[in-house]
Amino acid sequence: MTSVRISFISLLGLHLIFSVDYSKCSVDTVWQRAKPSISHLKAVSDRQSLMVSWPVNHSGLVDEVYELQIGRTEKQTIVYTTNVTVSSGGSHEHTWTWISDLPLECVDHSVRIRHLYNQSVPSPWSNWTTNPGFKSKDMSEIFPAEQVLREGSNPKFCCVPAVGVNITQMTFRNQPYPLESIGDRVKAISVKNLEIPEGLYKFVIIVCSSTTGKIEYASNDVSFPPQKPVNLSCSTSDMKTVKCTWDVTRKQDQFDPNERQHTLHIQNSGRAPIRCKLSQCTFTAVPQLQEYNIRVVVKDKLGEEAESYSFNISDRVFPVVELTRVSPGVTDVSLSWTVQGNLAQMNPVCQVSTVPGRTTELNCNNASGLCEVRLEHLLPNTDYYTSVRCSVNGRLWGKWTRSISFTTDPLVTLDLWRRIQPLSHSDSRQVTLLWNPHVVGTAATVKVQGYTVQWSQEGQNWTDRRDGGQNRAEVSIGPGRCDFTVQAVLHTGSSIPSHVTVPPTNQAEKPPVQKRLSSTAAGGFSLSWDQQSTCGYTVEWCILGNAVPCTLQWLKVPAGNNTLLLPAGHFKAGLRYTFSIYGCTDDGHKLLETQTGYSEELKSVQTPHAVEHVRSTSSSVTLEWLYNEDDPAQPAFITGYLVTVQEAGSDTMPGQAGNLFNVSVADPSKKSVTIEDLQPNQQYVCSVSAQTKAGPGPSASITIRTTVNYSAHLAKILAPVLLLLGCTVLLWPQRKMLKEIFAYPTGMNIKTPEFDSFLNETDRRLRSQKAEVCVSCDIEIVTTRSPVRETTPLTDPELTDMPCSPGSGSSPSSTTPSRVPLQADYCPQSALLHWDRPTPQPAMSITNKSYLYAAVEDYSEHQQVTSSGMKPGFEPSDCLQESCAVIYGYISNVT
Numbered sequence: 001m002t003s004v005r006i007s008f009i010s011l012l013g014l015h016l017i018f019s020v021d022y023s024k025c026s027v028d029t030v031w032q033r034a035k036p037s038i039s040h041l042k043a044v045s046d047r048q049s050l051m052v053s054w055p056v057n058h059s060g061l062v063d064e065v066y067e068l069q070i071g072r073t074e075k076q077t078i079v080y081t082t083n084v085t086v087s088s089g090g091s092h093e094h095t096w097t098w099i100s101d102l103p104l105e106c107v108d109h110s111v112r113i114r115h116l117y118n119q120s121v122p123s124p125w126s127n128w129t130t131n132p133g134f135k136s137k138d139m140s141e142i143f144p145a146e147q148v149l150r151e152g153s154n155p156k157f158c159c160v161p162a163v164g165v166n167i168t169q170m171t172f173r174n175q176p177y178p179l180e181s182i183g184d185r186v187k188a189i190s191v192k193n194l195e196i197p198e199g200l201y202k203f204v205i206i207v208c209s210s211t212t213g214k215i216e217y218a219s220n221d222v223s224f225p226p227q228k229p230v231n232l233s234c235s236t237s238d239m240k241t242v243k244c245t246w247d248v249t250r251k252q253d254q255f256d257p258n259e260r261q262h263t264l265h266i267q268n269s270g271r272a273p274i275r276c277k278l279s280q281c282t283f284t285a286v287p288q289l290q291e292y293n294i295r296v297v298v299k300d301k302l303g304e305e306a307e308s309y310s311f312n313i314s315d316r317v318f319p320v321v322e323l324t325r326v327s328p329g330v331t332d333v334s335l336s337w338t339v340q341g342n343l344a345q346m347n348p349v350c351q352v353s354t355v356p357g358r359t360t361e362l363n364c365n366n367a368s369g370l371c372e373v374r375l376e377h378l379l380p381n382t383d384y385y386t387s388v389r390c391s392v393n394g395r396l397w398g399k400w401t402r403s404i405s406f407t408t409d410p411l412v413t414l415d416l417w418r419r420i421q422p423l424s425h426s427d428s429r430q431v432t433l434l435w436n437p438h439v440v441g442t443a444a445t446v447k448v449q450g451y452t453v454q455w456s457q458e459g460q461n462w463t464d465r466r467d468g469g470q471n472r473a474e475v476s477i478g479p480g481r482c483d484f485t486v487q488a489v490l491h492t493g494s495s496i497p498s499h500v501t502v503p504p505t506n507q508a509e510k511p512p513v514q515k516r517l518s519s520t521a522a523g524g525f526s527l528s529w530d531q532q533s534t535c536g537y538t539v540e541w542c543i544l545g546n547a548v549p550c551t552l553q554w555l556k557v558p559a560g561n562n563t564l565l566l567p568a569g570h571f572k573a574g575l576r577y578t579f580s581i582y583g584c585t586d587d588g589h590k591l592l593e594t595q596t597g598y599s600e601e602l603k604s605v606q607t608p609h610a611v612e613h614v615r616s617t618s619s620s621v622t623l624e625w626l627y628n629e630d631d632p633a634q635p636a637f638i639t640g641y642l643v644t645v646q647e648a649g650s651d652t653m654p655g656q657a658g659n660l661f662n663v664s665v666a667d668p669s670k671k672s673v674t675i676e677d678l679q680p681n682q683q684y685v686c687s688v689s690a691q692t693k694a695g696p697g698p699s700a701s702i703t704i705r706t707t708v709n710y711s712a713h714l715a716k717i718l719a720p721v722l723l724l725l726g727c728t729v730l731l732w733p734q735r736k737m738l739k740e741i742f743a744y745p746t747g748m749n750i751k752t753p754e755f756d757s758f759l760n761e762t763d764r765r766l767r768s769q770k771a772e773v774c775v776s777c778d779i780e781i782v783t784t785r786s787p788v789r790e791t792t793p794l795t796d797p798e799l800t801d802m803p804c805s806p807g808s809g810s811s812p813s814s815t816t817p818s819r820v821p822l823q824a825d826y827c828p829q830s831a832l833l834h835w836d837r838p839t840p841q842p843a844m845s846i847t848n849k850s851y852l853y854a855a856v857e858d859y860s861e862h863q864q865v866t867s868s869g870m871k872p873g874f875e876p877s878d879c880l881q882e883s884c885a886v887i888y889g890y891i892s893n894v895t
Contacts, residue, residue: 035124036066036115039093043104043131046147046301050104050131052111053095056086063087065119070098071110073183076128083116103143105134106158107183133186136162142208142218148258148301149204151196151224156180158188159208159216169209196222202256223258224250226298228305229279234294236285236313237320237398238341245280246296246307260300267293267308290314318398319348319390324370330380330409336372337388337401344369350390353400357384364390380411381441410446412488413438416498417538417554422505427479431502434472434552435486450489457482479505481587501588509590512580516637517597519693523568525579529593531562533583537592539564540582545575546632559584573600574635601636605697608641608688612702614672618680618709621645622672625688625700629668636692641665645675648683648703664691680709 040053056064063085070080086094100109110130115123134141140161149155159167167187169176177189187208196202202223208216229246236242244264252260262276264283268291274283281296290312297306320340327334339348344367352373353359364371378384385403419432433453439446448468455462458480466473468489475484482502488495517525527539537557542550557564571577578596582589608625615622629638645661665673678684682705689699731738 035126036113037126038111038113038129040095041111041129041131043109045104045144047099048101048103048144049097049099050109050111051095051097052113052129053093054113054126056090056092056094058088058090058092062118065116066094066113067116067122068096068098068111068113069125070100071112071128072102073107075183076110101154102156102182102188103158104131105141105143106160106186106188107133109133134160136160138162140165140167140208140210140214140216142206142216144220145206145218146220148221148223149194150302151194151222153194154190154192155194156188156190157206157218158182158186159210160186161210166211167208168211169207171207171209173204174207194222196224200255202253221257223252223256223300223302225302226260226300226305229296229298229307232296232307232309234292234309234311235316235318235396237318238343239313239317240285240341241282242285242292242313242316243280243282244276244294244296244309248279251278258300258302260298263297263299265295265297267295273297285313315393316396317343317346317392318396319343319392320398321350321388321390321401323386323388323401323404326386326404326406328378328384328406328408330411331378332374332376333378333384333386333406333408334372334374335386335388336370339364339369339371339390342369343390343392346392348390348392349394350388351397352388353386354378355385355403356382378408379441380408381439381443381446383407383443407443408441409492410444410490411440412446412448412490412495413440414451414486414488414495414498415554415556416484416486416500417540417552418484418500418502419540419552420502423476427505428476429479429502429505431475431477431482431484432472433475433484433486433500434554435498436471437488446490448488448490452487452489452494454485454487455482477502503585503588503590512591513593515593515595517579517595519598519601523573523599524571525564525566525577525597525599527564527566527579527581527595529562529581529595531560532592533559533585535559535584537562537584538582538589539579541577541579545572545577547575568599571599574598574602574604576632576634598636601693603636603692603694603697605634605636605638605690605692606631607698608671608690608700611686611688611700613686613704616704616706618707618712619678620674620676621678621684621686621704621706622674623686623688623702624672627668627671627690629690636694638668638690639666639693640668640691641671641673642689642691642696642699643673643675644687644689644699645678646685646687647679648685678706680706680712682706 036054038052038054040051042051042053043049044051050070052068054066058064066084066086068082068084069078071077072079080098084094084096098111108130110128112125112128114125117123134143140159142157142159144155144157157170157172159170161167166185167179170179170187170189171177172189172191177191180188180190182188194204197204203219203221206218206220208218210216227249230249232244232246234242234244252258262278262281263273264276264281265273266283266286269286269289271283271286274281276296286292291310292313293308293310295306295308297304299305321337322340323335323337325334325336333354335352337350339350344365348364349361350364350371351359351361352375354375357375357378360373360375362371362373383405384407385405387400387403389398389400391397415436415438417434419434421430421432422428423430435451437448450468451466451470453464453466453473453475455475455477457477462475464473464475473486481504484500484502485497487497517527520526529537536559538554539557540552540554543553544551555564555566576596576598578594580591581593581595583592606627608627611623611625613621613623623643625641627638627641641664643663643665645663661675661677663673663675665671675686683703684706685701685703687699687701689696691697
């Protein structure tokens with residue numbers, strides 16, 4: 001049975017196979033795929049794009065791949081080829097967009113498509129679907145025209161001529177460009193990196209010239225594409241209206257023709273898009289919606305940009321505050337404001353700012369939204385600015401309100417001090433009250449209408465009034481304690497009263513400590529005193545030093561501080577200042593110390609007066625002078641005196657040690673000094689000047705002369721006499737030997753011609769006597785004739801020029817002395833030549849002395865000629881024919 005069934009099925013299959021008519025089947029339908037078709041082709045001219053649509057048959061689970069080609073001109077010249085992948089499961093029609101670099105109006109643009117089975121086996125190409133270009137009839141056309149071009153793009157401009165017309169030139173912004181042939185007749189040019197014109201209008205001109213001579217024009221605007229919004233943020237002030245803002249990175253020029261549209265889309269609501277302004281958008285909050293997802297879209301002719309933002313409206317609350325009242329006082333101000341939007345249930349926190357000043361933060365829980373605060377510790381008479389802002393979460397703060405200015409009320413304080421002077425012949429005292437008004441702040445000019453002065457002593461009270469222009473009052477009080485109060489009267493009321501207490505008279509009170517201040521290089525004063533008060537100190541001084549009258553100045557020093565630095569700008573150099581330091585006590589201020597000094601000491605002190613010498617000796621002199629070293633008018637402290645003594649008429653320069661004596665007196669109260677070690681019978685100029693820290697001041701001078709020292713003169717006279725007597729006593733036993741040496745032999749008469757032999761004999765004898773103690777030996781030969789007419793040194797040029805008669809040096813009859821040869825053992829020392837009458841009187845002497853003088857009868861003056869001016873000997877031509885006297889000097893070379 002089974003085999004029969006199988007056989008039946010086999011027969012049925014064969015019947016079906018052989019019964020089919022294959023005459024109507026084609027080979028192509030079996031082995032070739034069907035070609036696709038383009039269902040839709042759309043051109044978007046302003047964007048130069050073609051939108052191609054074709055049906056898609058999803059026959060499997062894999063993606064479909066299509067190949068598309070773009071052809072240009074009537075010949076379908078391929079300019080672009082691409083593959084497009086269509087995912088499976090998509091729609092049954094797919095759209096693809098191609099952007100052309102050439103305007104679509106220039107020439108025909110055609111599209112065809114084919115299917116790649118299994119991404120490799122192509123189907124036949126579809127038929128070409130063409131988007132026709134512009135066909136000109138009677139005039140040329142330029143494309144693109146009247147469009148908005150993108151800044152920075154590389155556009156192509158074409159010129160489509162009429163039939164039978166050829167294009168000869170195309171210019172862009174008056175510049176010719178190379179022509180490109182598109183098809184048979186169309187010409188085009190390419191522009192690189194298109195820029196926005198800098199002028200008022202943002203368009204460019206393209207010109208097309210043809211063989212007909214006609215010129216065609218076209219203009220296009222140039223702009224930049226839309227910018228993406230940045231820093232997008234949204235907020236609300238009352239939970240009812242939401243305001244979103246963003247920043248625009250590049251703003252359009254007012255003449256930019258590329259109009260932009262800004263729209264806001266609430267994506268998680270069904271509301272329509274909201275039209276917005278350039279950088280902000282306001283819309284009504286969606287009821288019961290807390291989380292917002294928004295999208296801001298910017299769109300124009302060149303495209304669109306968008307930015308998204310999400311927020312919770314409760315976290316984006318920025319309260320709006322309005323100041324309602326500002327009431328200032330002297331040192332405080334009261335403020336009130338309201339928070340709009342009924343945000344009281346959210347417990348807002350507010351900040352109040354005062355400028356200058358600080359920022360105060362406080363809670364505002366008033367259900368009505370009204371908040372109040374009172375700010376203290378402000379400065380009187382000062383301009384302030386205040387503003388308020390609030391927050392509901394302490395993180396996001398609303399905007400500050402507009403600043404409101406106010407001025408605090410004026411305040412005048414008085415710096416009060418007193419000066420006490422006892423009245424003569426009574427226990428009463430004269431108290432001078434002094435005060436300086438101080439207006440705190442500079443916002444407005446404060447006028448003081450007057451002052452009220454009150455004082456009380458021993459249970460009695462007094463009141464006095466002073467005008468607003470006065471700042472002192474004088475009151476007579478008794479010896480007891482007295483309390484004073486001074487208060488300024490203003491148009492707004494009275495100022496804060498100032499108090500000062502005068503202590504009772506205390507005769508047993510110890511005198512204050514007195515100190516001297518040392519000036520510093522920087523000037524000014526640095527005061528310090530012992531810590532003795534627990535309620536402060538007062539330092540007073542006169543503005544112009546110790547000069548009379550005194551304009552009192554004082555300064556309060558708080559307790560715990562016992563130093564005060566006063567800069568040099570408040571004082572004048574060369575003025576003596578006395579500072580009185582008072583310490584505060586329960587009974588008033590008591591004087592503790594007085595300190596005196598100069599901010600800068602000067603040298604121009606007073607000159608000493610009445611300088612005179614009291615007594616003098618041959619070697620000393622005593623001077624006295626008058627000076628007031630404690631005179632307060634002095635420009636410096638006197639530290640002593642400088643006495644200068646100098647020889648009168650001395651050739652030495654002043655200040656040199658050879659003739660100058662300086663004596664310092666360190667004690668300013670000592671006004672006399674004795675100068676010793678002076679020369680007798682000598683005139684001196686003595687100067688006295690006051691010494692300061694800056695140096696000596698001007699001096700006063702006096703001229704004196706020391707007395708003669710007679711004992712010294714007597715010693716000078718007696719010394720040679722005693723020396724001569726001593727030498728006589730010592731040499732008396734050797735008188736015979738000396739006689740042989742220095743005396744003529746008996747009966748011997750030495751004449752001038754025998755002088756040479758005599759010198760030789762004398763030299764021989766002197767050499768035999770080893771007189772080593774003799775430093776020099778001088779031989780004096782004098783031939784004189786009286787009276788003396790003329791004495792002339794040997795080196796006188798007039799004498800050397802006078803004629804001499806020739807003659808022998810050894811001739812006895814010669815009127816000139818013979819030439820004396822000099823020994824090798826001697827050096828010439830001095831010589832003196834005397835000219836006189838022809839008749840000579842011979843004389844000779846030999847002496848032992850260091851210096852040689854020639855003694856001539858009736859002629860007391862001695863002349864000395866140094867050895868450098870002598871000749872080794874006399875020649876006959878050196879002498880005149882008259883008699884002469886020659887002095888030869890020799891210095892022995894024997895040590």
